[in-house]
Amino acid sequence: MKKCSEKAQADKALLLDIIGQIVKEKRKALNKGILLLSYEYDIPSSSIAQLEKGKRDVQISTLWKLVNALGMTFPEFVDEVNKRLPEGFKLIED
Numbered sequence: 001m002k003k004c005s006e007k008a009q010a011d012k013a014l015l016l017d018i019i020g021q022i023v024k025e026k027r028k029a030l031n032k033g034i035l036l037l038s039y040e041y042d043i044p045s046s047s048i049a050q051l052e053k054g055k056r057d058v059q060i061s062t063l064w065k066l067v068n069a070l071g072m073t074f075p076e077f078v079d080e081v082n083k084r085l086p087e088g089f090k091l092i093e094d
Contacts, residue, residue, distance in 0.1 A: 020054040
């Protein structure tokens with residue numbers, strides 16, 4: 001099994017940071033705190049908080065649910081993430 005390179009780790013951290021930024025921006029635009037969002041949509045507040053800080057790689061089902069709670073479709077969210085990533089971004093090395 002290959003050990004992740006420093007570049008791969010940095011790329012993953014960038015992706016998680018961007019996802020967290022978007023989630024935080026959308027949540028604040030709805031004028032909702034983490035605890036309220038957590039309560040309304042049954043998503044652990046710790047997951048939301050860590051995700052917003054770029055410290056958590058959540059399951060896709062949790063992310064999908066959170067994105068919907070923020071008023072977006074999953075494809076809209078992915079498009080927003082793609083717009084913020086550097087051109088040609090990949091998590092794997094060729």
